[in-house]
Amino acid sequence: MKSKIIILIICALLGTVKAFAQNRTVQGVVLDSNNEPMIGATVAEVGNNKNGTIVDINGHFRLNVSPEAKYLEVSFVGYISSKVDITKQSNIKIVLQEDVKGIDEVVVVGYATQKKITATGATSAISAKDIRQIPTSSIQNALVGRLPGFFSQQRSGQPGGGGEWDQNDFYIRGVNSLNGDSQPLIIVDDIEYTYDQVQQLDVNEIETVTILKDASTTAIYGIRGANGVLVITTRRGKLGKPSINVSGDFGVQSIIRMPHYYDSYTSALLRNEALVNDAHGTSTPPEIQFDENDLFLFRNGNDPYGHANTNWTKELLNRTTTAQRANIDVSGGTNVVKYFVSFGVYNQSGMIKDQKPTDGYDDVNTNYKYNRTNFRTNLDIMPTKTTKIRFDMNGRFEMRNQPNKTNITDELDSYERLAPFMPLRNPDGSYSYASYKGGKNTVALNSILANTGYTRKNKNDFNIVIDVNQDLSAITQGLSVKALYSYAGTWEESRGLVVTLINSFLHFIMIRKLVLTHHVTDNMHNMELTVSVQG
The missing domain is CATH 2.60.40.1120 (Carboxypeptidase-like, regulatory domain)
Structure with a gap:
């Protein structure tokens, strides 16, 4: 042991x-x-x-x-x-x-740039390369969840996702007013943009996106910056041989949850029950809309025209649609001239099935769709060692199409227009209406889509920016002056068919700005004084 x-x-x-x-x-x-x-x-x-x-x-x-x-x-x-x-x-x-990467990161603050470590205001910045691969037509949607303090709200999934019919709202640090304007100021390459204009930007053209979030923005932009400022800079040429980049993507969009409606038999039962409930406690006896024979025909389907059972979501909507984007850009430069040139297209279709009109010659595309073409040329010219000239020219050609006289999102919830008792078409091929018992002769939605045409809006934006920056260090170290001239023109046309209605107008804005900057730095201090005059 x-x-x-x-x-x-x-x-x-x-x-x-x-x-x-x-x-x-x-x-x-x-x-x-x-x-x-x-x-x-x-x-x-x-x-x-x-x-x-x-x-x-x-x-x-x-x-x-x-x-x-x-x-x-x-x-x-x-x-x-x-x-x-x-x-x-x-x-x-x-x-x-x-790791000097984060310390030396440059953020755009007002009319100048600062290293992130020396910026005293609350800022958030992101490089566009982080969002360039996101297949969306709107830069606001691409920024969601990537910039602290940035909130965006897309009100529907209409192709193009913005503009007059479906504008994407976004805010910085939330809504600041219950009854006033909470929209932030938007600055793109020193020029003020509207919600609609910034939504037209191609993500491929953007270099950096910065949001200025605190009260210090009012020192630069006045009361317009009280709701925060979204500052966007576009890509520019760099010293080196020409570089050509081609990119494209293709996306498929689908409905997450297809609307589901009761069939004709169930709808008829519920309709009768509703009429009985409405008459309860009154001296008027209930009027039953559908008798036993109607219910029998709805259930067995032997009368497809008089007692139809139409699944309208299946007949009107596709489950998927597509979106495509393609871009090409060229950049490069010498010590005298640097350049960035880009061209891009974006197309997005809706989910409405094609409905042929009663008269074949009236056949037009009434589906939702969105097409956009962007071009941009950014030049940086340095004729002398102390003179810098910036010449930017860019434009956007946009087309939005939607059904005329109807908002299909609202109509999908309309019992009168989409009652399952209405057939898709009559025996002679014509479009039906609410001729069933108790119907009000309401025109079916497929007939509206087929015969009332479309509403189409074309919008063309053209912008030119000329910026001359002169270094005046010969007078005093760190002194410089910048003169800027900007022209922004917009042409819009609205067209409706079958009833032809064309509205078009042109408006433009010219901005002249003079900025005087004095930058002083030593081993212990870094100070910059900026005086700006705009007219």
């Missing part, structure tokens, strides 16, 4: 020795680029994040790692993480490099 106990104790001791032999110790020191200890840096075994330690006050660490461990990862806030090979060394020295 004693011998067995002795053997067990020896086995346990051997197992303990083996367990200790499986681990090994790695030690070292963690410093920054100035050879200062990185107190509090984290050292962890790669592949086993639970095994880690913290660097002490002298920059040293000591960590037991598993025999299969090959790397250690050393990290510290504001520094680039380092991955170190420990297969051939157990005493290591690690130097962490400062």
Whole structure:
């Protein structure tokens, strides 16, 4: 018995020795680029994040790692993480490099730019490359969830998702007024834009998006900036050989939940029940709309015209539709001229099935659809070492189409227009109406879509910006003056068929701006004074 106990104790001791032999110790020191200890840096075994330690006050660490461990990862806030090979060394020295990417990030603040670390106002910024692949016609939708404090509301899924009929609202830090204007100010390349104009922008043209969120914006933009400011800069040419980029995407959109309606038999039962309930407690006996014979015919389907059972959502709507986008841009430049040129198209279709008109010659497309073409040319010219000239020219050609005299979203909830008792067409091929018992001769929605034509809106925007920036450091260091001229013209046309109605108008805005800037910096201070006059 004693011998067995002795053997067990020896086995346990051997197992303990083996367990200790499986681990090994790695030690070292963690410093920054100035050879200062990185107190509090984290050292962890790669592949086993639970095994880690913290660097002490002298920059040293000591960590037991598993025999299969090959790397250690050393990290510290504001520094680039380092991955170190420990297969051939157990005493290591690690130097962490400062991560200047976030510190040197430039944000647009008013009429100038600042490094993020020196910006005193509340700002959020995003590079357009992070949203360029999102297949949406509206930049507002692409920004949702990517900029803190930015809230966007899309009121429907109409193709184009905006404009006069279906404008996408967006706010910065929520709605600031119950009965006033809560829309933020929108600035694109120093020019003020409207909701509708910014929605027409092609995401491929955008370089950065910044939102200014606090009261400091009123110091730059006055009371117009009280609801926040959305600042967008577009892409510009860079020094180097011409670079050509071509991109395209194709998307399929589908209805998440198709509206479901009762069949004719169930609807007739419920209609009769509703009439009985309405007459309850009155001296007038209820008038039953559908008798037993009607219910029998609705149920067996032997009278498809007199007692129809029409599934209107199936007859009127497709379950899917498509959206396509294509872009091409060219950029490059020399020390004298830098350029960025882009061209893009976007098309989106609706979900309404084609309904042929009674008269074939009236056949037109009454479906919802949206087409847009964008072009942009941004030039940066530097004729002298102290003179910079910016010349921007861009335009957008937009077309929105929708059924005339109807909003199908509202009509889908109309019992009178979409009662299942109405057949899709009459026996002679003509469109039906509410001729069933108790009907009010209401025209069916498919007849409205087929015979009342469309409403189409064309909108063309054309913008020119000329900006001359002159460095006046010869007078005093850091002094510069900028003169800006902007022209924005918009032509709109509304057309309706079958009843032809054409409305068109042209309006334009000219902006002249003069900005004087004095920038002073030394080892301890960074100060900029800006005076702006606009007319």
